[in-house]
Each structure stands twice: as C-alpha cells, then as structure tokens.
Amino acid sequence: MSRPNAMLELDPVVVRKARSLARKAAAPVVKIARNHTTVSVERATLRLAGLAGADHERVPWVNHLVTAVRDEVGLEHGVTTPVYDALLRGEAPDLTTLAQKAASGNVSFRLPTGREAAAAQRAAAKGVGVGLKAVDRSRATRGRLIKRHGNPKTKPWIYLIVATGDIYEDIPQAQAAAREGADIIAVIRSTGQSLLDYVPEGATREGFAGTYATQENFRLMRAALDDVSKELGRYVRLTNYASGLCMPEIAALAGMERLDMMLNDSMYGILFRDINPIRTFVDQRFSRQVHARAGIIINTGEDNYLTTADAVEAAHTVTVSQLLNERFAKEAGLEDWQLGLGHAFEINPEIPDSFRMELAHAMLARQLFPDAPLKWMPPTKHMTGDVFRGYLLDGFFNLVGAMTGQGILLVGMMTEAVVTPFLSDRDLALQNVRYVMNAASGLTEDFHPPRDGYIQTRARQVLSEAVDLLERIVGDKDAAGDAPLLAAIADGTFGLMKRPATGGKGLDGVFERAAAYDNPATTSLDAWTPPANGGRR
Structure with missing residues (x-):
C-alpha cells in the first residue's frame, strides 16, 4: 500500500x-x-506430506x-525419519496405511543410523516437498486470479465476518x-477449537x-469465493x-488451500486460551514461516488486550x-505487506x-x-445493546480509519455482543462504512494535528x-532461563493475564530438538526467500 502522509512528529x-x-x-x-x-509441528509436516483422514471416532x-512415534522413539529427532524409515522397511505401502497400522499397534519404529537414516531423510524430503510445492502453486494461483479479476479499487479493504457453525450456511452468507x-x-472458528489438539476432518455443520x-471447509469456501470473485470482477479474500x-497444522492446510489471511498473534493463545508459552512460540514461528511462503497476510490480536485491560492505561502494551x-514475523520471513498488525477502538466513549x-x-500505529x-x-467492549x-x-470508528489510512477495516456491527448479526x-454496517469512506477518505491527506497539541502529545x-x-x-x-519476555508474560504485563512458561495447556507436547533433529519442512522453510518482486499482491 502507499505510505500515508506523515501526521505525527515522532522522535x-x-x-x-x-x-x-x-x-x-524477542531474540x-x-x-x-x-x-x-x-x-503440532510434526503433525503439520506429515500433513504437508499428504497424510489426511481420520478413524471412525474422527x-x-x-x-x-505422531503419537505412536512419540511413544516408541520420541520426537526429539523429528517424526519423519522414523516414519519414512518404516516405509522403506516395508512396514506399510503409504503414510495412511502406516498410520492405520500404528493406531492398532501393528508397526514398529526405530531411529535409523548411517545410510539408512540418510535414505529415510531423502524420502521424507521428497514426500514433504509435495506439500510445499502445493503451497507454492496456491501462491502463484492467487497472483494469477488477482491479475485476472483485480484487487479492490480502494483501501481500506473491508473485512466482514460470517460464522453460522454450518459451512453450507456460511457460503451463501x-x-x-x-x-x-x-x-x-x-x-x-467454532468456540473452543483452539483448545482441540487435533484438526477436525471434512465439511462440518455443527x-x-x-x-x-x-x-x-477451507476448500469449499475458497471455491465459493472464487466464483463470486469472477462474478464481481475483484478478488475476494478468505480469512x-x-x-x-x-x-502449525492449520497454517499448512491454509497454505495448500489458498487462504489469503490468517489470524496469527504471537501471544493471543498464551494470554486468552492459557496455552503454554513455549508451545505457542514454537508453533507460531513454524506457522509464520508457512504464511511467509504462502503469501498469506497475518492479522495479529492486540485488540484483545483492551478487552481485559483499560484501553487508556494499557495503550502502550x-x-x-x-x-x-x-x-517475530520478520524473523520468520514475513514482509511488511503481510503484517496486519492489530489495534482497536475500545476507549470508553x-x-x-x-x-x-x-x-x-491509530495515528501512532499507522506511522510506526x-x-x-x-x-x-x-x-x-462498550457496546450496550x-x-x-x-x-x-461504529461511524466514529470508521472515521478514524478513514483519517489514518488503515489497510484492513473490520466492519463493526450495531448488534455486537447482543445477537448473531442478521x-x-x-x-446496514456496510452502508455505514461506505458512507464514511466516500465522504471522508481524503482526510488522510488534509488532517495534520498541531505540533504540540493533544493528539501529538498523547501519541x-x-x-x-x-x-x-x-x-x-x-x-x-x-x-528465568534468560528469556525476560517470558517472565513479563508470567507477571501479567499483557492483558493482565499471568501465564508462566512452566504452565498452560500443551506443554507436554513440547520437545527439545536433539543434535540430529531432522525435519524437511523446517529445513526448506528456513532456506526459503521471498520472490525477487516480493510476491506482493
């Protein structure tokens, strides 16, 4: 996007x-x-290799x-080496059959060495490479469709939520x-899915x-939005x-199915879902590497802090x-155009x-x-019914967005926190956005707060x-552990939530890598660099 005019005089x-x-x-x-x-990193790697489906209990x-490998040889060396070693030894003809045999205890795993380990790692790299190529193809397809249909003619992009619980109802909405x-x-997403340690299968209606x-569900909605993109003559994005x-698994699936944006905040799960901090930071790095390669824009969750902390006193957090x-995003390979950093209109009116x-x-965030x-x-937070x-x-909120050149504007609902919107x-909410943007979008060029006035001073x-x-x-x-950010999270610095690094959900699923750890997905993602033109669309 084009840079807005400098509106604040920051040192x-x-x-x-x-x-x-x-x-x-962050270091x-x-x-x-x-x-x-x-x-979850190991499961995401096997999903990239094509493993899908579920048993009769879903x-x-x-x-x-992954559970079978973990129980038999551990995950410190990565899941793919023992899995592909088992395939090369003839334990099963493919990943799905191997998983089915593992579920019933009819397969053995080992940590191969020497030539056998090298052979397993070569086979794993080839298998996982299929999924990474699918991610690359999805990025290229997005580029072609944007070139064909075009982007929205104006900014900000208007972001609107649908969520009925039934994918077949979501689509027409x-x-x-x-x-x-x-x-x-x-x-x-369905309430509580973030706490499920598995990804449900198939189209869901409940x-x-x-x-x-x-x-x-990703595939169905993407296809439906492709149809309406063709009808409207502009590419409609999916989040x-x-x-x-x-x-990590959802990031991998999103990359393969060509989602365009993903909510992916580095601390949201820690603070608001009590997921272990180490688990979260390990998982978010892998997921953001996938997003970088897939050309997906991330949306972060700073707005959530202001639902638990005061929006004036905690603005600096x-x-x-x-x-x-x-x-964290840049270290994982994301570029500026992929950083949908969050902020919110939550001060008590x-x-x-x-x-x-x-x-x-808003001006401070826009200029930083x-x-x-x-x-x-x-x-x-302060919607009353x-x-x-x-x-x-919501009209005032839209006006701030117009005045500060925001890139993504989530449409506010007058029935927020009262009922599921009709x-x-x-x-009506979209009419509000259209009116304000049509009437005031040029204010970003004209409005300059006084040098030492209230707005400059507050920023x-x-x-x-x-x-x-x-x-x-x-x-x-x-x-503790020479990671002061973890100590700050434990002390309730963000959102008033105290989350120690030794607590929270999912800690038992974290493993320190062995010296011989091998994961072809992380190896490829670590080595990946953006296209020469930035791949921006």
Whole structure:
C-alpha cells in the first residue's frame, strides 16, 4: 500500500530505540523456538506430506502416527525419519496405511543410523516437498486470479465476518456479503477449537458461535469465493485462524488451500486460551514461516488486550505487542505487506476526548508501521445493546480509519455482543462504512494535528511508555532461563493475564530438538526467500 502522509512528529531516535528493544526482547524466545519442536509441528509436516483422514471416532490419522512415534522413539529427532524409515522397511505401502497400522499397534519404529537414516531423510524430503510445492502453486494461483479479476479499487479493504457453525450456511452468507461490498470474508472458528489438539476432518455443520476450521471447509469456501470473485470482477479474500494447539497444522492446510489471511498473534493463545508459552512460540514461528511462503497476510490480536485491560492505561502494551509481533514475523520471513498488525477502538466513549485519544493511537500505529496493512478493530467492549448508539460508535470508528489510512477495516456491527448479526445488520454496517469512506477518505491527506497539541502529545506519551516497558522487560535480570519476555508474560504485563512458561495447556507436547533433529519442512522453510518482486499482491 502507499505510505500515508506523515501526521505525527515522532522522535526517530525513540522509534529506533523501540525497535531495538523489541529485537532484544524477542531474540531469546526465537532461540527457544529454533531449538524445540512440538507435536503440532510434526503433525503439520506429515500433513504437508499428504497424510489426511481420520478413524471412525474422527481422530485424525496424523495424530495416531505422531503419537505412536512419540511413544516408541520420541520426537526429539523429528517424526519423519522414523516414519519414512518404516516405509522403506516395508512396514506399510503409504503414510495412511502406516498410520492405520500404528493406531492398532501393528508397526514398529526405530531411529535409523548411517545410510539408512540418510535414505529415510531423502524420502521424507521428497514426500514433504509435495506439500510445499502445493503451497507454492496456491501462491502463484492467487497472483494469477488477482491479475485476472483485480484487487479492490480502494483501501481500506473491508473485512466482514460470517460464522453460522454450518459451512453450507456460511457460503451463501459470504457470497452475499461480497456482493454488498466486503473485500475479505473471515470465517470465525467454532468456540473452543483452539483448545482441540487435533484438526477436525471434512465439511462440518455443527459449530458453536463459529464454524470448524478444516481442510474441506477451507476448500469449499475458497471455491465459493472464487466464483463470486469472477462474478464481481475483484478478488475476494478468505480469512481463518492459525492459532491454538494446532496452529502449525492449520497454517499448512491454509497454505495448500489458498487462504489469503490468517489470524496469527504471537501471544493471543498464551494470554486468552492459557496455552503454554513455549508451545505457542514454537508453533507460531513454524506457522509464520508457512504464511511467509504462502503469501498469506497475518492479522495479529492486540485488540484483545483492551478487552481485559483499560484501553487508556494499557495503550502502550498494544504498541509493545505490535513491535514484538513485527519482530517475530520478520524473523520468520514475513514482509511488511503481510503484517496486519492489530489495534482497536475500545476507549470508553464516556471519557472526555475519547475520540481524540483513539485518533492519536491509530495515528501512532499507522506511522510506526507505514508499510503494513494495519487491521483496525471496531468497538466491542462498550457496546450496550442500544443499536442507535452502537451505529454511531461504529461511524466514529470508521472515521478514524478513514483519517489514518488503515489497510484492513473490520466492519463493526450495531448488534455486537447482543445477537448473531442478521444479513440486514451486515448490510446496514456496510452502508455505514461506505458512507464514511466516500465522504471522508481524503482526510488522510488534509488532517495534520498541531505540533504540540493533544493528539501529538498523547501519541508521544504512549510511545514513551512503550519504550519504558520494553526497557523493563529487557532489563529484567531475574528472568528465568534468560528469556525476560517470558517472565513479563508470567507477571501479567499483557492483558493482565499471568501465564508462566512452566504452565498452560500443551506443554507436554513440547520437545527439545536433539543434535540430529531432522525435519524437511523446517529445513526448506528456513532456506526459503521471498520472490525477487516480493510476491506482493
């Protein structure tokens, strides 16, 4: 996207210091992620190799196979070497049969050495390479379709949610939303799926407050949006969630099925789902590497912090999280155009000057990350059920987005937190967006807050507080394991949630890599570099 006009007079020395501190805070966590693997990373690798399907109780075969290898030889060396060694020894003709035999205890695994290990690793690289080539093909297909149909003519892209629980109900709602002007369709995931340590199979019709993320559901919705893209003459993007205990697997499936955006925040699962911090950081690095290669834009979740912490007092924690998300993303290979960093319109509207503060926060984020398609989130925390007041708040939210050149604008609903929106609610919400954007989109060129006025002063204050917090995190000499960011998360620094590195769900699925660890997916992803033209679409 084109850079917005500079609207704030920020000290470039302070900005550089903030990024330097974020790099220092992230470095020990990146080292931990590089030195560990998880059951989900190993399952994602086998999914890239083509293993799919589930048993009669709907337990995926990939779970059976990874569990069997883990129980017999461990996962410290990676799952693919013992799996492909078993195939080469004739234990089964293919991965699915091997998984089925493993589920009934009718196969043995070992850690081969010498030539046998090398042969297994060559076979694994070939098998996993099939899935990585599918990811590459999906990226190329997206590029061709955008060239054929075109992108939306204006920014921000309008992001709208559908979530009935039934994929076959989601599809016509998504197509109707696209016809009404939505550029991005987000299929909200069924409540609790992030805590499932497996990915459901097939098309699903029974989700609660959302629809299960499955490979088949991805395929069905992508095909439906391709049809409406052709009809409308613009490429309509699809979003889902790469978070929770199966983050790497869902990322791999999304890459192969050509999703365009994925919610993928480095700390959301830790803070709001109590997933173990180590598990989360290991999984998110792998998932972001897949997103980088797939050309997927990530959406981060800073807006969630302001649902549990005060949006004025904790504004600087949002900025810190944005800086950390940027650092973790870039280390994993994502480019600026793929960073849908989050921020939100969540200050209590009863507070004097609330709009001015919201504008200051939005300007700060826009200027700190000028090349990122920031995702601006609507008011939710202070919606009361008064639909007229809610519609007005959403209009103010849209106005801030227009004035600050946001890249992705999630459509606010006047019935937010009251009922599941009707199609008519979505239509009215889209009318609100269209009116504000048509009437005020040029304000980003004209509006410049006074040098030492309220907005400039507030933005500088938030940035200064963010630097102070990063300095405290980096300077924590008592941080266990030399990873002060983990200590800060344990202390409740973000979102008021205290999440120790030794607790949380999924810790038993984390393994330190052995010296001879081999995973052809991570090897290929580590070596991957973006296309010369950036692959931006």
